[in-house]
Amino acid sequence: MRNFLTIILSLLGFFAISQNKQILYGFDDVPQSLMLNPGMKVTQKKHYGIPFLSQIHFNGGSSGVSVYDIFKDGNDNINDRITKKIFEMKNTDFFTATQQLEIINFGWRAKNEIYFSGGIYQEFDFITYFPRDLAILAWEGNRDYLNYEFDLGEISTTGDFMTVYHFGVNKQITDKLTVGARIKLYSSMFSYRSVDNTGTFVTTLGDENAENIYEHTVRNADVTVETSGYASLRELDGSAQVTSEILGRAFFGGNLGVGVDLGFTYDINEAFTFSASAQDVGAIFHSKDVESYRAHGDYTLNGINLVFPPLNQGESTFPYYNNLEDEIEREIPIDTLHKSYTQFRPVKFNAALSFGFGRFNSSGACDCLNMGGGTLHKQNVGLQFYSIFRPKGPQMAGTFFYHRRLTEYLSAKATYTVDSYSFSNVGLGVSADIGKFNVYIAADNLIKYSNLAKAKSVSLQLGFNIIIDEE
């Protein structure tokens, strides 16, 4: 238990959060920005991602606690800090980790001016809300919480490991409007979720007529864990077999799903541009290798009632304990079900309003007085909005950004983001072209880089591409 806690606490802050890629969104120097808005303006003629290196993305976070909160050097006791945090945090606080690895990514502009793009990436996505009541129960026990109803419904967690195959089209359909769509096929390798749970557990002091000192009551319990891709792994021997089985599912061997990304970019006038996109509008249909566990019912435990039956020599008394176990299993049965289920993907929504100024030309000199000209702006400032649908509702973030093309070969984007984690998240992305070779890196929470332990979330994307520009 202690090791488990240590691992969970250590993970906080080392991965980044909620899939927000605020730096990459609209960062048109990087081909992967097309993955965030299939309807963005594409500036290149062709791009090829370097296989396995075109995008490496980590994102992790915890809304209520940082590594520093727990592990800071100090004279106070670590257990006191944990106790304090458990009581400070709310049941809507959450921990997330997301990781993506692009296996291949490519795109080209066809003769009909449609920019086609496609590829394969692998994704791991995990979120768990903080089950505050259960944490209190585990941490403190029930002695000081008589009559307090511990909420079993606070258990809310999902985890997915999948491969995504995608193909998208993008076209500028008028002078002002560019639209795009991307179809996605999901191959789920492993998935679990436990959401929409209910129930309470309470210990009350019995009155005069009560059978025993206390009554331990579970009321309206209905707790379900759905898994897919798990049951068959149990029978495997060793991690090597498990790994090879999971990887085998990467190529359409798992549970399949479909989804779509949609997006557009609209030039309101020569300076203002509005863009928006929705990603992963779709679902995975879990039908193979599904196994769900459901515990439901009501039960009051009073202890063991001895009846002192008159016994003859050699006769044994009632199997009180086994009877009690049977009774609990009867009242709160744990059913194992093999029922297919549909899991909607967490839909992500992005929007941005940007104001561009300074015409960008290949010489790199700022023609700052030319506010129009129809080509790329040298500088852009604007606002972005991001939201992702999670089990307990959407999580949102707002970003202020500044994007500057420094030279033909180098551009940068700085962001300031307000989200569930903090009000002080500053990020920076840089994209450099060395010949046809493009390299980019984007990271947020830079203010916390002097001490990452204080960061509640970290996000990092980096990758390498080959970009062939328009002639």
Add this chain to the structure above:
Amino acid sequence: MNKSLSLPIFAVCLCLFFTACIQDTNFDQAEDIALTPVVELDLIYFNLRADQFFDTINSSPILTVRDTTEIKFLDDSSLQESLKRAEFYFKFTNSIPRTFQVDFQFLSETNDTTYVTGTSVAEGTLAAPIITEFIENVEGDDILQITQANKVVVSVTIPSSDENLEGTLNLKSKTTYFLEY
């Protein structure tokens, strides 16, 4: 700026990203993390009637009645490691005009006695039942003994009885487990 500057600038930015560090933290403290829940749990209860101490068929008193139950959770290996102290609380309500001696004998799976305790219970009357409370605190080396047990034998001994004896001996009990993980 020209192309030749791009790479150095990018390299500097890259370096900045990787200069991130973690300070003023001490992960050795993880060793000190201890969950110390205090769990209250009902144990056994009974209602012994006075007539259970007299054999009406043979017309003879039954001076000692016994019953046994398994308490399998007690010799669970994870509980053995984490239990620091156990406080047993027994509350007798006696309306039988006799004193009682009640003994609790904890046995291992192989029926070896691992721990014993007991108490005398004051006599009461039908009109005015008497409450006797008894607390048994188990800690230190005794924890090792009690966590070897997976059943408990409860013996209730009455000094004398007859067919006219009336009343009940009621027991309610709970245990407070002081755990540390």
